[in-house]
Amino acid sequence: MSGNSFICRRCGACCRGDGSVFLYPEDVATLTAHLGVPTQTLVDRYTDFIILEIAEESGGWRYLPYLILKKNSEQACLFLQNNLCAVHTAKPAQCRETPFVPEFFTDPAWRTEVTERCPGLRGIVPDTFVRPPEDRDERYLSLLREHGYNLGKILGVILPPPRIIPAADLS
Ligand code: SF4
Ligand code: SF4
DSSP, X not given: OOSTTOXXXXXXXXXXXXXXXXXXXXXXXXHHHHHTOOHHHHHHHHEEEEEEEEEOTTSOEEEEEEEEEOBOTTSBBTTEETTEETTGGGOOHHHHHTTOSHHXXXXXXXXXXXXXXXXXXXXXXXXXXXOOOOHHHHHHHHHHHHTTTOHHHHHTSOOOOOEEEEGGGOO
């Protein structure tokens, strides 16, 4: 976690409920090394394959493949144990940044919601929080373009049929 005077209360709220953790190829590599499993095993056991449907300003649509972390029947991340992250030292970049992900700085509604949910943010004036670098998405898009948007090829795995999710429906 980053940010002036922010202290994570280790409540696990950000690892449950609505919201998705997006995995980038570097996250997949870190997790497989940490768990000591082949990439295919990580993908099969711990992730869902989605295609994000994004409305373009031009009126068209863009479809981007992503892996997101799977949740259990109670909508908690599979790595959440006793409110703590079982893969703490190898957690995905999005988890490392939480709650200071890019939306925190760009989406007032999102920021209000997360501030209500995260006890670590209560009572803090969040004017000096550090915004994380945003080149991760750009890097990922370049990688996808280079490989014909074939995420399975990039990761060297066989992916299941994806769920197509409109970006507007994803929290
Ligand atoms: S919701 Fe906030 S306080 Fe709770 S675990 Fe997540 S970052 Fe920490
Ligand atoms: S990987 Fe760890 S920090 Fe990220 S959502 Fe799962 S339990 Fe929480």
